[in-house]
Amino acid sequence: MSDSDTLTKTGLVALTGVNKHFGELHVLKDINLSIDQGEVVVVIGPSGSGKSTLCRAINRLEPIDSGSILLDGQPLPSEGKALARLRADVGMVFQSFNLFAHKTILQNVTLGPTKVRGKSKSEADERAKALLDRVGVGAQAAKYPAQLSGGQQQRVAIARALAMDPKVMLFDEPTSALDPEMIKEVLDVMVDLAGQSMTMVVVTHEMGFARRAANRVVFMADGQIVEEAEPEKFFTDPQTKRAQDFLSKILTH
Amino acid sequence: MDVISEFFSEYDGLAAFRTTIYLTLLSAVLALLIGTVVAVMRVSPVRVLQLIGTAYVNIVRNTPLTLVIVFCNLGLFLQLGVSLANKDSNTFINDNNFRLAVLGLSVYHASFVAEAIRSGVNTVPLGQAEAARAIGLPFLKTLRYVVLPQAFRGAITPLGNVLIALTKNSTVASVIGVTEASAVMKVMIENRPDVLFVVFGIFAIGFVILTLPVGMLFTSMSKRLAVKR
Ligand SMILES: Nc1ncnc2c1ncn2[C@@H]1O[C@H](COP(=O)(O)OP(=O)(O)O)[C@@H](O)[C@H]1O
Numbered sequence: 001m002s003d004s005d006t007l008t009k010t011g012l013v014a015l016t017g018v019n020k021h022f023g024e025l026h027v028l029k030d031i032n033l034s035i036d037q038g039e040v041v042v043v044i045g046p047s048g049s050g051k052s053t054l055c056r057a058i059n060r061l062e063p064i065d066s067g068s069i070l071l072d073g074q075p076l077p078s079e080g081k082a083l084a085r086l087r088a089d090v091g092m093v094f095q096s097f098n099l100f101a102h103k104t105i106l107q108n109v110t111l112g113p114t115k116v117r118g119k120s121k122s123e124a125d126e127r128a129k130a131l132l133d134r135v136g137v138g139a140q141a142a143k144y145p146a147q148l149s150g151g152q153q154q155r156v157a158i159a160r161a162l163a164m165d166p167k168v169m170l171f172d173e174p175t176s177a178l179d180p181e182m183i184k185e186v187l188d189v190m191v192d193l194a195g196q197s198m199t200m201v202v203v204t205h206e207m208g209f210a211r212r213a214a215n216r217v218v219f220m221a222d223g224q225i226v227e228e229a230e231p232e233k234f235f236t237d238p239q240t241k242r243a244q245d246f247l248s249k250i251l252t253h
Numbered sequence: 254m255d256v257i258s259e260f261f262s263e264y265d266g267l268a269a270f271r272t273t274i275y276l277t278l279l280s281a282v283l284a285l286l287i288g289t290v291v292a293v294m295r296v297s298p299v300r301v302l303q304l305i306g307t308a309y310v311n312i313v314r315n316t317p318l319t320l321v322i323v324f325c326n327l328g329l330f331l332q333l334g335v336s337l338a339n340k341d342s343n344t345f346i347n348d349n350n351f352r353l354a355v356l357g358l359s360v361y362h363a364s365f366v367a368e369a370i371r372s373g374v375n376t377v378p379l380g381q382a383e384a385a386r387a388i389g390l391p392f393l394k395t396l397r398y399v400v401l402p403q404a405f406r407g408a409i410t411p412l413g414n415v416l417i418a419l420t421k422n423s424t425v426a427s428v429i430g431v432t433e434a435s436a437v438m439k440v441m442i443e444n445r446p447d448v449l450f451v452v453f454g455i456f457a458i459g460f461v462i463l464t465l466p467v468g469m470l471f472t473s474m475s476k477r478l479a480v481k482r
């Protein structure tokens with residue numbers, strides 16, 4: 001992705017001059033970011049820099065104070081049915097999985113398709129089983145979330161999001177809550193997705209993933225996008241002092 | 254103990270307890286419905302609804318039940334002419350009083366149900382509703398399919414306590430002439446003051462027989478249905 005690309009077309013997701021406050025705290029400062037169809041963008045940055053808020057703003061789990069966010073050229077609706085419809089088109093994977101605790105794995109994946117998309121149960125079941133197989137947890141379909149390992153739960157969460165046929169997938173530190181031996185199984189699913197040209201915004205500090213799957217790394221600090229570059233370039237030759245400091249910290253540990 | 258056989262034969266104590274059970278069950282169902290609506294209003298994002306829900310709970314919960322029941326009879330029926338039964342029926346007075354009592358009991362206990370459900374909602378982690386919204390479920394569907402099913406399971410114990418309280422509070426219906434258990438007890442005591450303690454004992458045991466299994470059922474349900482996280 002060169003700079004001219006983002007200038008010549010508006011992306012699938014386009015943030016322009018986005019600002020967000022929590023009370024006095026200015027959490028997103030004039031964010032401009034355009035993400036193309038099929039692009040995988042990794043967002044990286046110190047804790048508290050606004051990465052989660054950025055993700056949540058894109059499907060309007062957090063409203064913004066000013067600026068605009070376009071999805072597929074359309075501004076995000078403010079509330080009600082239209083907003084719900086928009087959210088159905090944006091998949092979200094949370095750090096803490098957030099599987100529906102009272103529903104089986106299969107029901108977790110079919111709830112959206114049946115209650116939001118209006119699909120029949122049999123159609124939704126079939127698709128859900130295929131997706132669960134694809135992420136490698138097909139055998140767990142009848143169990144409840146609490147019976148699964150963290151890595152399995154997160155893969156179910158990915159399947160649940162995919163079942164809505166989203167235009168873009170947001171991942172907010174999807175592996176941060178996982179034991180080390182489970183990180184790979186989740187990242188493999190994500191790399192696989194990226195390979196099938198899913199548009200993805202991934203908040204993660206997993207450099208391996210960024211190098212393998214990302215088109216671009218966006219570095220955030222104090223609510224601002226401080227640097228954007230291709231992964232290899234960003235990790236080997238960061239331009240800003242903030243990025244250099246940050247990378248030296250996560251590399252030496 | 255002839256008074257015990259009198260309880261069954263002369264006073265038809267079983268019919269009185271049957272009335273207590275009907276009062277309780279009908280009011281419980283209605284209170285659950287009203288209470289759920291009030292709880293939903295309180296957790297809704299609409300400010301006006303929140304205020305109405307909060308006002309309902311705070312006003313109704315802090316009003317004496319006797320006052321609510323008497324108001325249903327004197328205020329709603331005698332003053333405002335609201336009747337809940339067929340006026341031409343020869344059981345009109347009984348039917349109407351019974352239904353007004355159900356109304357009062359429901360409205361009153363709905364405030365406790367609403368509080369129980371709200372405490373249940375608080376046991377549901379925020380991430381659950383967020384995940385539901387993220388797959389595109391609108392507010393009411395998020396409540397219906399994700400938050401409330403878990404909230405009810407988290408509220409089983411307090412809901413059981415409300416049901417037990419409701420069973421006992423149904424005795425207040427006697428003040429507007431409903432012939433439930435305590436009304437019959439009063440008559441028995443008037444006629445047989447010599448065996449006052451036995452009469453009290455019979456009715457106390459009757460209520461324990463009604464409420465004890467409810468308590469045990471709800472305790473076991475709260476364990477069995479608990480959401481594992
Ligand atoms: N709901 C909220 N209310 C108030 N402050 C918040 C809220 N969510 C996040 N913040 C604050 O906003 C800042 C950015 O948070 P976040 O987007 O979660 O950062 P990151 O994901 O990069 O760690 C932090 O200082 C955080 O404390």
Ligand SMILES: [Mg+2]
Pocket residue numbers: 051052053172173
């Ligand atoms: Mg975060």
